[in-house]
Amino acid sequence: KKISLTGIKPTGMPHFGNFFGAINPALELTEKYQARYFIADYHALNTVKKPQEMIDHTYAVAATWLACGLDPQDALIYRQSDVPETHELATFLMAFTAKSMMNKAHAYKARVQDNQASEKDADIGVNMGLYTYPVLMAADILLYNTNIVPVGRDQKQHVEITADIAQSINHNYGEEILVIPEAIISESCDIIIGTDGRKMSKSYNNTIPLFQAPKKMRKQIMKVTTNSQEIEEAKDPETCNVFSLYKLFANQEEQDALAARYRAGGLGWGHAKQELYESVERKFSPMREKYDALIEDRELLDKILKEGGEKARTIASSTISRIRKAAGFPC
Numbered sequence: 001k002k003i004s005l006t007g008i009k010p011t012g013m014p015h016f017g018n019f020f021g022a023i024n025p026a027l028e029l030t031e032k033y034q035a036r037y038f039i040a041d042y043h044a045l046n047t048v049k050k051p052q053e054m055i056d057h058t059y060a061v062a063a064t065w066l067a068c069g070l071d072p073q074d075a076l077i078y079r080q081s082d083v084p085e086t087h088e089l090a091t092f093l094m095a096f097t098a099k100s101m102m103n104k105a106h107a108y109k110a111r112v113q114d115n116q117a118s119e120k121d122a123d124i125g126v127n128m129g130l131y132t133y134p135v136l137m138a139a140d141i142l143l144y145n146t147n148i149v150p151v152g153r154d155q156k157q158h159v160e161i162t163a164d165i166a167q168s169i170n171h172n173y174g175e176e177i178l179v180i181p182e183a184i185i186s187e188s189c190d191i192i193i194g195t196d197g198r199k200m201s202k203s204y205n206n207t208i209p210l211f212q213a214p215k216k217m218r219k220q221i222m223k224v225t226t227n228s229q230e231i232e233e234a235k236d237p238e239t240c241n242v243f244s245l246y247k248l249f250a251n252q253e254e255q256d257a258l259a260a261r262y263r264a265g266g267l268g269w270g271h272a273k274q275e276l277y278e279s280v281e282r283k284f285s286p287m288r289e290k291y292d293a294l295i296e297d298r299e300l301l302d303k304i305l306k307e308g309g310e311k312a313r314t315i316a317s318s319t320i321s322r323i324r325k326a327a328g329f330p331c
């Protein structure tokens with residue numbers, strides 16, 4: 001079987017973007033592929049500086065994977081920080097990574113552009129973790145002989161950088177030491193929008209967390225921005241944030257039915273949002289029950305993560321031996 005791998009940062013509660021962009025596509029691959037899914041806590045460290053937040057968010061991501069259907073018997077689930085080999089590989093990769101490539105990496109470039117737009121020094125608020133982010137991510141991927149990486153569109157460039165670095169290592173040593181990975185991006189879910197219509201992202205403060213009490217979920221959905229058309233006016237579903245979220249939850253027949261109500265007029269924004277809320281609840285409430293039970297059972301989560309981490313290390317150390325040997329290091 002080929003290998004599928006992806007990671008999620010514990011920077012907050014996993015949201016719709018994480019679910020539709022990565023978790024759901026990744027779980028659909030667990031039958032055909034050998035799946036390795038992890039919690040990218042070292043990546044989160046760039047922004048999460050409070051230990052209690054790190055702990056809580058790590059459990060939240062672990063419980064989310066499991067509540068969404070990850071079965072630890074079929075798929076490996078582990079914490080990035082349980083595999084110190086990640087850093088050793090990252091050090092090897094550094095020596096094959098052009099600085100110019102880091103200058104072009106999205107996350108860093110976006111931060112520089114934001115700084116420049118507000119007339120600040122370009123590198124304000126940029127730590128070395130953010131600058132070298134793609135190298136650590138490449139280590140995550142290359143350590144496990146990954147063939148495919150199911151991710152949202154925002155991560156595509158990182159996987160391309162990973163492939164570039166791996167190629168230059170293989171080329172230098174003249175053998176296939178690292179497997180060249182490829183990003184898999186689901187077409188209909190490549191960029192999920194948030195409550196304000198921009199890409200759903202914790203840094204834009206526009207996320208809808210997957211698992212929260214129904215009342216809170218309803219409140220969040222009522223916050224989705226719409227235009228100021230009156231109830232009786234005919235509305236265009238294709239330009240509406242509520243409808244674009246609804247599409248993620250509804251089958252074609254349900255989408256056509258709601259689209260017809262938009263076009264007929266008489267459907268207010270409150271009604272459209274209520275439809276969205278009900279479809280969200282139908283999909284997520286069974287998973288939320290599982291999540292609520294799991295999040296209380298930290299002993300179980302610890303056990304699952306520990307076992308996953310041990311298995312992950314075994315795979316990781318064989319990659320490390322391979323690269324040490326190729327590079328002329330004792331092994």
Ligand code: TYM
Nearest residue numbers: 006007008009017018021022040140151152190191192200
């Ligand atoms: P993170 O934690 O920001 O996001 C986790 C996954 O969710 C996807 N995603 C989205 N997809 C569609 N629409 C959105 N609005 C949206 N928001 C988030 C992301 O594309 C991602 O797939 N660098 C990664 C974590 C990581 C990783 C890795 C991933 C570290 N090492 C190795 C794959 C392989 C990140 O920041 O994800």
